Amino acid sequence: MMQTEPEDLAALPLTQLRACPHCDALYRLPTVRPRERAVCQRCGLVLMAPRARAFTRIVALSACALILLAVALFTPFLDLSAAGLHSDASIWDAAMAFSDGIMVPLSIAVAAFIIVIPALRLALIVYTVFPLIGGGAPAPHAARAFRIADDLRPWSMAEIFVIGVAVALVKIAGMASVTPGIAFWTFGVLVIVLIWQESFVDREQIWSALDAARPDRGQAPA
Numbered sequence: 088m089m090q091t092e093p094e095d096l097a098a099l100p101l102t103q104l105r106a107c108p109h110c111d112a113l114y115r116l117p118t119v120r121p122r123e124r125a126v127c128q129r130c131g132l133v134l135m136a137p138r139a140r141a142f143t144r145i146v147a148l149s150a151c152a153l154i155l156l157a158v159a160l161f162t163p164f165l166d167l168s169a170a171g172l173h174s175d176a177s178i179w180d181a182a183m184a185f186s187d188g189i190m191v192p193l194s195i196a197v198a199a200f201i202i203v204i205p206a207l208r209l210a211l212i213v214y215t216v217f218p219l220i221g222g223g224a225p226a227p228h229a230a231r232a233f234r235i236a237d238d239l240r241p242w243s244m245a246e247i248f249v250i251g252v253a254v255a256l257v258k259i260a261g262m263a264s265v266t267p268g269i270a271f272w273t274f275g276v277l278v279i280v281l282i283w284q285e286s287f288v289d290r291e292q293i294w295s296a297l298d299a300a301r302p303d304r305g306q307a308p309a
């Protein structure tokens with residue numbers, strides 16, 4: 088990434104400047120083509136890494152993940168058999184298993200972390216990015232929607248749920264016969280799709296596209 092002298096940077100409008108989120112080094116916004124990367128000279132953080140047709144892929148993979156999440160929600164997740172007893176549970180059942188008495192907050196938290204927040208993030212990303220495909224104008228309040236999606240990222244825990252289930256399965260396997268259901272495999276694919284989708288999300292590229300269509304460009308992204 089090109090670093091200009093501080094006196095040059097001071098004369099530039101804010102939309103032309105980008106600070107490294109890790110070390111605050113200030114740069115003039117470079118032109119980075121697909122397959123190129125802009126790296127912070129001071130700390131080495133990747134600042135920009137646009138990918139070709141990223142917006143189309145983000146929308147397609149987000150929509151795919153939303154469908155997988157919906158399927159995983161209401162199909163059997165695990166099927167347990169022990170001593171002649173038989174039980175199956177969906178992810179929804181798992182979240183609602185604590186919906187009695189003092190455990191209600193836990194039930195709400197489980198539902199939020201593994202269902203509501205991942206679904207909300209995906210919907211907000213589709214809302215933000217879909218109108219930008221082909222250089223279109225952003226949807227109303229797209230900048231706010233994208234910021235909320237970004238803020239929710241640490242709270243979207245579908246992947247962690249899968250790891251938790253894997254650990255629990257190892258423990259249960261000795262006591263009962265466990266058969267993974269449709270939702271188990273759907274959720275596994277969902278985690279891969281989420282990681283794949285995330286690899287196309289270049290915040291800089293999305294903010295630039297949102298900025299480019301703003302009537303009051305020349306100010307910092309709001």
Ligand SMILES: [Zn+2]
Binds near residue numbers: 107108111129131132
């Ligand atoms: Zn840096």
